[in-house]
Amino acid sequence: MEAAKRPSRTYGILRAVSGVLAVGLVLLALGNIGVQFYANSRDLPGPGTLSVVAHVVAALLVVAAQIVADRYADWKAPVASFVVLVVSGATLWTFWWA
Numbered sequence: 001m002e003a004a005k006r007p008s009r010t011y012g013i014l015r016a017v018s019g020v021l022a023v024g025l026v027l028l029a030l031g032n033i034g035v036q037f038y039a040n041s042r043d044l045p046g047p048g049t050l051s052v053v054a055h056v057v058a059a060l061l062v063v064a065a066q067i068v069a070d071r072y073a074d075w076k077a078p079v080a081s082f083v084v085l086v087v088s089g090a091t092l093w094t095f096w097w098a
Contacts, residue, residue, distance in 0.1 A: 018084035
């Protein structure tokens with residue numbers, strides 16, 4: 001098994017931006033969960049099961065992709081960062097701007 005190379009600074013800005021988006025999406029997922037629990041306890045509609053599940057799945061995907069982006073220095077790093085950007089953008093577009 002080949003040891004992973006140490007991450008280089010080549011994709012540092014891209015990795016940083018994708019890291020910020022990953023943290024933001026995790027916070028949105030936690031916020032959705034909290035709001036849904038609050039809404040259920042008060043008999044309010046809340047964001048709904050689809051929104052909560054989609055945010056949690058998206059958060060898990062971007063965290064996994066960000067781990068790959070942070071640990072590798074080859075082609076996997078920018079591809080994983082791009083995955084974070086795409087999943088974050090799709091989630092925000094679908095559930096917050098549409």
